[in-house]
Structures are given as structure tokens and as C-alpha cells.
Amino acid sequence: GAVVSQHPSWVICKSGTSVKIECRSLDFQATTMFWYRQFPKQSLMLMATSNEGSKATYEQGVEKDKFLINHASLTLSTLTVTSAHPEDSSFYICSARDTVNTEAFFGQGTRLTVV
Amino acid sequence: QKEVEQNSGPLSVPEGAIASLNCTYSDRGSQSFFWYRQYSGKSPELIMFIYSNGDKEDGRFTAQLNKASQYVSLLIRDSQPSDSATYLCAVTNTGGFKTIFGAGTRLFVKA
Numbered sequence: 522g523a524v525v526s527q528h529p530s531w532v533i534c535k536s537g538t539s540v541k542i543e544c545r546s547l548d549f550q551a552t553t554m555f556w557y558r559q560f561p562k563q564s565l566m567l568m569a570t571s572n573e574g575s576k577a578t579y580e581q582g583v584e585k586d587k588f589l590i591n592h593a594s595l596t597l598s599t600l601t602v603t604s605a606h607p608e609d610s611s612f613y614i615c616s617a618r619d620t621v622n623t624e625a626f627f628g629q630g631t632r633l634t635v636v
Numbered sequence: 637q638k639e640v641e642q643n644s645g646p647l648s649v650p651e652g653a654i655a656s657l658n659c660t661y662s663d664r665g666s667q668s669f670f671w672y673r674q675y676s677g678k679s680p681e682l683i684m685f686i687y688s689n690g691d692k693e694d695g696r697f698t699a700q701l702n703k704a705s706q707y708v709s710l711l712i713r714d715s716q717p718s719d720s721a722t723y724l725c726a727v728t729n730t731g732g733f734k735t736i737f738g739a740g741t742r743l744f745v746k747a
Contacts, residue, residue: 564739
């Protein structure tokens, strides 16, 4: 399958700071990228969908000013958690797909801990 | 009604048995269906996808789709302890713009 690389794999930050997570498609052009959040023992929750060159579409209840998504190129999308608080601690996962295939491939995930 | 529903389990089967995982979805316009496996603390990995009614086999895995019943299943033959994980059913919405995940079914394969 296609390779999606997510970085960092884990991060610890202080409350009130911002954290940027990168998601890269290594061997295909990711026209669409998805960002998910997963709390322990819970399902994946879609946060937003981004298409290259367009503004992200956020799911209901997800604050777009807090979770900034940029998808400026066909191989890179970033999620910035601004002014992070302990309740933002979670496992954040990106997935990506191209225009030809509907299956999406996942990055390794980023475990964010806000202290 | 949830968009994609799965029994949360846990489903426990002995080693060597067939594990049967089920999923129903609400969007009649859905065209693509996926099964992902997720180990604890890891991100999901794609096992199979299916687009047409009927069965699709890949090694020990068989996906079954019935669009009229809005039902998709995954059979795992000769289950192994290493198959113990959470299995996520995923469905694209009408138009295929986004992929909706079920809550997942936890599978335990006992040695």
C-alpha cells in the first residue's frame, strides 16, 4: 500500500503552547487528507477533511480556529493545535488518498500530551 | 442512528476458528467499503476494500457486501492470536468525499 508519514510520533507540550503535526504522502499525490482524533478506547473521530489548495472542511463541534489545517501541497498537510490544553491530549492520526483510489492510508499517528 | 455501526465486542474465538465481524451503514449512496485493523496504540492499517456486492477473498480474509441490506462483513479464517486487534469498518459517503468509521469491534483470538 501507499506510504503516509506522520511526524512527530509523540509530543509533550505545556498548556497554552501550540503544536504542529505534519502528514506527508511519500509515494503518491494526496489530493485529500483527513485528520482524526482518537481518545483511549474510543473510535476514530473525523476532525476535518482537506483538499489540496482549499480550505479545510471541519466536522461539527471541531473549532477551526483551534485546529488549524494547511494543505498547501499534494504531499503535505499540517495540523496545528493552538493554545493546547490538557483536554486536547489525544492520539491524532492523518490519512491520505489520491483522486484515483477511494481507499485512504494512515500515518503512524501522533500522541499529544499537554501538561 | 449512527452512520456506521459495529458490535463493540469483545468477540472471542479460539485459535484456528473463523472470526466473523459485521457492520451496517446508513448511507444508501455509499459505494466503497473498507476494513481496517488497529492494534492498541497504533494507527489503523487497511486490510481489505470492497466495492461490489458479493464476496472478495484475500488470503485468510473474506469481505462480504450486501448493498440492499446495507451490510458488510469480514471473515477471518484460521484465526491466529496475532489477529487480536480492533477491526474498523469504514464507508465512504455519497459522492465519496469522506470516509466514516465505525466504532470498531475488538477481537480476541485465544491460543
